[in-house]
Amino acid sequence: xxxPSHRDAVDFLMRAPEYEDASALEHAFARVLAGLxxxxxxxxxxxxxxxxxxxxxxxxxxLDQWDQYMADxxxxxxxxxxxxxxxxxxxxxxxxxxxxxxxxxxASEREQELWAEAAENGLxxxxxVRTVAPAGQVLSTRMVTRAPRIRTGDRALLESLAIIFxxxxxxxxxxxxxxxxxxxxxxxxxxCLRWAAQGLHDYEIAERLGISxxxxxxxxxxxMRKLSAPSRLAAYYRALSLGALD
Amino acid sequence: xxxxxxxxxxxxxxxxLWQMFQLRKRHYVDERGWAELWQFGSAELDDSDDxxxxxxxxxxxxxxxxxxxxxxxxxxxxxxVDKFPYLIDPSLLPLKGPGTWEGARIxxxxxxxxxxxxxxxxxxxxxxxxLARDGERLLAFIDVHNIPHLxxxxxxxxxxxxxxxxxxGVMAGVKHELSEEAVCRMRDSLGxxxxxxxxxxxxxxxxxxxxxxxxxxxxxxxTADLGTAKVDFATPAKTKARINALFAQHDACFPxxxxxxxxxxxxxxxxxxxxx
Numbered sequence: 405x406x407x408p409s410h411r412d413a414v415d416f417l418m419r420a421p422e423y424e425d426a427s428a429l430e431h432a433f434a435r436v437l438a439g440l441x442x443x444x445x446x447x448x449x450x451x452x453x454x455x456x457x458x459x460x461x462x463x464x465x466x467l468d469q470w471d472q473y474m475a476d477x478x479x480x481x482x483x484x485x486x487x488x489x490x491x492x493x494x495x496x497x498x499x500x501x502x503x504x505x506x507x508x509x510x511a512s513e514r515e516q517e518l519w520a521e522a523a524e525n526g527l528x529x530x531x532x533v534r535t536v537a538p539a540g541q542v543l544s545t546r547m548v549t550r551a552p553r554i555r556t557g558d559r560a561l562l563e564s565l566a567i568i569f570x571x572x573x574x575x576x577x578x579x580x581x582x583x584x585x586x587x588x589x590x591x592x593x594x595x596c597l598r599w600a601a602q603g604l605h606d607y608e609i610a611e612r613l614g615i616s617x618x619x620x621x622x623x624x625x626x627x628m629r630k631l632s633a634p635s636r637l638a639a640y641y642r643a644l645s646l647g648a649l650d
Numbered sequence: 651x652x653x654x655x656x657x658x659x660x661x662x663x664x665x666x667l668w669q670m671f672q673l674r675k676r677h678y679v680d681e682r683g684w685a686e687l688w689q690f691g692s693a694e695l696d697d698s699d700d701x702x703x704x705x706x707x708x709x710x711x712x713x714x715x716x717x718x719x720x721x722x723x724x725x726x727x728x729x730x731v732d733k734f735p736y737l738i739d740p741s742l743l744p745l746k747g748p749g750t751w752e753g754a755r756i757x758x759x760x761x762x763x764x765x766x767x768x769x770x771x772x773x774x775x776x777x778x779x780x781l782a783r784d785g786e787r788l789l790a791f792i793d794v795h796n797i798p799h800l801x802x803x804x805x806x807x808x809x810x811x812x813x814x815x816x817x818x819g820v821m822a823g824v825k826h827e828l829s830e831e832a833v834c835r836m837r838d839s840l841g842x843x844x845x846x847x848x849x850x851x852x853x854x855x856x857x858x859x860x861x862x863x864x865x866x867x868x869x870x871x872x873t874a875d876l877g878t879a880k881v882d883f884a885t886p887a888k889t890k891a892r893i894n895a896l897f898a899q900h901d902a903c904f905p906x907x908x909x910x911x912x913x914x915x916x917x918x919x920x921x922x923x924x925x926x
Contacts, residue, residue, distance in 0.1 A: 410812065413812075414739060414809075414811060414812045417808075417809040417812075417813070417822075418739065418808055418809050418810070418811070419808070420808070421801070421806045421808055494795055494819065535795055535798055536798065537798050538766035538798060538799055538802065539766070543798070559815065560813050560814060560815040560820040561812065561813060563794060563813075563820050564794045564809070564813040564820055564822060567794050567795060567797055567798065568794075568797065568809070570798075571797060571798040571801065574798075575802075
């Protein structure tokens with residue numbers, strides 16, 4: 405007999421491709437993780453074409469402050485989990501990393517400070533799952549618990565959840581990057597388009613918005629470029645149809 | 651073209667089959683450490699490599715193996731259902747039976763230009779073959795870390811139940827509900843015209859001399875623009891008829907040679923525009 409939390413997780417694994425958008429997927433993933441005692445997660449990708457570049461965070465819940473703190477303290481440079489992920493380890497827990505470093509005697513003072521600070525912030529154990537997307541991007545999912553440790557019995561389930569989630573979330577991320585909606589208009593660009601569609605000249609729009617005529621022209625050109633539209637009117641209708649003026 | 655190797659034409663693929671079993675041993679046993687698999691010297695075989703097994707093979711121009719996968723109907727037995735029932739949610743049972751096939755032992759040469767596309771060509775070939783035999787589902791059991799490579803927008807595998815740890819990672823059962831639309835999507839995403847598969851017969855090899863030449867003929871026949879290709883119009887009518895019959899099933903046909911490409915000296919068939 406499966407525990408209810410495991411039942412939910414298996415349901416997620418069996419139905420995950422049916423989620424139609426990234427937010428529904430993230431919501432379901434977070435709910436399933438909460439059932440398994442995981443309080444925070446982060447899913448990022450490292451582009452294989454730019455291995456030295458910063459990872460792109462695709463989804464995150466509950467780890468933003470901690471990550472900001474780690475960045476401020478320079479902890480990312482000494483974080484052994486980052487090293488292990490770069491080395492190609494498939495999945496590992498923080499406990500395993502700590503045990504390995506203790507055994508080998510390689511743990512530095514800074515690393516020990518990092519673990520101590522994580523514990524002080526209620527982040528006691530985590531599972532890091534690394535997987536590789538077909539185009540070579542490294543997808544890394546961190547799942548962190550406030551409980552003393554990730555339960556051994558949940559490990560396979562969490563690893564599978566992370567892989568399925570990262571795969572689908574990455575797909576949504578790529579789709580969004582390819583979509584014209586990615587060309588999100590700024591507030592000013594949208595305002596300029598709206599007024600232009602009502603037949604106002606640039607100087608009239610400039611007056612209403614309290615900006616110069618040149619700035620209006622720049623906003624218009626940016627909007628047309630983002631929407632690949634040949635004219636201002638075409639840009640307006642394209643933005644309207646894509647919901648970019650909502 | 652993906653070669654369909656069945657019990658009827660296996661004798662034509664002796665060297666490729668032997669190479670495949672050796673590669674399976676090297677990949678699964680030596681590299682991945684799956685020591686439990688049945689090994690026979692330098693080869694790996696199991697009880698599903700019987701006369702009902704069908705192998706999809708991609709061959710290079712010199713008949714060398716570029717990729718393979720095994721599929722098999724599950725109306726008698728299934729590795730996933732019979733050996734790993736704990737990977738299947740009870741709500742999905744009975745998962746095996748007529749119409750359900752099982753895939754295993756997929757391998758793609760790492761040196762091919764796009765290994766992901768090569769893997770998906772093999773999977774599309776499986777789907778095409780199974781659908782042509784009124785199948786509706788493909789099962790497999792895989793390491794969860796391979797799921798991103800197996801699934802993409804066109805071909806979606808879903809898990810059959812809870813995953814389970816095994817000695818080398820985490821294993822899961824996956825299934826894909828087949829449909830003509832999905833296969834069309836897969837072919838479109840690969841840029842492959844239908845049909846992707848071809849089952850070579852003795853006559854083909856008798857007529858053309860070797861597998862590589864048969865493959866060349868079929869690939870030429872599948873190529874949309876025949877005008878630029880050097881077409882061997884001595885292709886025996888019987889083989890053309892078989893290819894046309896296959897095309898007819900997929901609502902496709904030989905393209906008409908383009909008038910602008912009718913260069914002096916290029917022999918063109920008259921009347922039927924190339925159809926046998």
